[in-house]
Amino acid sequence: EIVMTQSPATLSVSPGERATLSCRASQSICSSLSCRPSQNFTSNLAWYQQKPGQAPRLLVYGASTRAAGIPARFSGSGSGTEFTLTISSLQSEDFAVYYCQQYNEWPLTFGGGTKVEVK
Amino acid sequence: EEQVVESGGTLVQPGGSLRLSCAASGLTVSGSYMSWVRQAPGKELEWVSTLYNGGSTYFADSVKGRFTISRDYSKNILYLQMNGLRAEDTALYYCAKSSWTMVRGLIMPDGFDIWGQGTLVTVSS
Numbered sequence: 001e002i003v004m005t006q007s008p009a010t011l012s013v014s015p016g017e018r019a020t021l022s023c024r025a026s027q028s029i030c031s032s033l034s035c036r037p038s039q040n041f042t043s044n045l046a047w048y049q050q051k052p053g054q055a056p057r058l059l060v061y062g063a064s065t066r067a068a069g070i071p072a073r074f075s076g077s078g079s080g081t082e083f084t085l086t087i088s089s090l091q092s093e094d095f096a097v098y099y100c101q102q103y104n105e106w107p108l109t110f111g112g113g114t115k116v117e118v119k
Numbered sequence: 120e121e122q123v124v125e126s127g128g129t130l131v132q133p134g135g136s137l138r139l140s141c142a143a144s145g146l147t148v149s150g151s152y153m154s155w156v157r158q159a160p161g162k163e164l165e166w167v168s169t170l171y172n173g174g175s176t177y178f179a180d181s182v183k184g185r186f187t188i189s190r191d192y193s194k195n196i197l198y199l200q201m202n203g204l205r206a207e208d209t210a211l212y213y214c215a216k217s218s219w220t221m222v223r224g225l226i227m228p229d230g231f232d233i234w235g236q237g238t239l240v241t242v243s244s
Contacts, residue, residue: 031222044222046230048164055213055237056164061230062220068232099164103220103227107179108154108166 006111012119019087023100044104121145128238141197141214157210211237
């Protein structure tokens with residue numbers, strides 16, 4: 001099973017500031033058997049946002065492709081085992097819990113989440 | 120607009136059975152990659168099961184042999200039959216739809232882009 005580890009568990013950020021969330025996979029989740037950062041292979045990783053009392057919302061898939069309707073201030077990056085979700089300028093509606101998820105192999109697995117709170 | 124609505128969650132005793140339903144609109148469960156994802160109170164998301172449009176099924180080890188996933192074509196409903204329920208199955212169960220992607224020659228569901236609001240299953244005596 002691929003273990004997804006997110007850090008930090010809680011991130012305190014002021015509105016308007018940048019937030020950087022990390023997600024690490026216990027093994028490569030790249031589409032190719034051999035995946036180097038210089039190569040343009042897709043990594044099978046998604047990011048979700050979940051607000052209290054709501055269902056998760058897909059933000060990013062393929063590690064860096066924004067889902068439909070997601071604002072440009074959300075960007076995903078990384079490949080292989082190390083991934084980042086960056087929120088360029090936090091808006092009030094962005095304070096939530098964020099999860100990463102791999103779909104490279106069964107079982108599908110999620111990270112433990114990063115809570116972004118108001119500083 | 121694509122939408123899914125879950126139902127069927129309730130309080131059930133350990134060892135009991137329950138069937139969850141996920142009614143879809145704006146999409147067909149038979150033509151989609153449909154999954155169940157659960158979330159225990161205050162915990163992270165946990166994938167439970169996936170049903171491919173071709174009929175293949177996949178399960179988390181924690182529910183394998185106890186849960187089954189199926190669909191009704193005519194009613195456009197996805198089901199999760201849960202038997203042998205345990206306290207650790209207590210969670211909010213979400214129905215979710217995904218698209219698909221090729222991973223080293225295999226079809227895998229990619230990001231879950233449509234979610235319901237969930238139905239709560241509580242296993243307790």
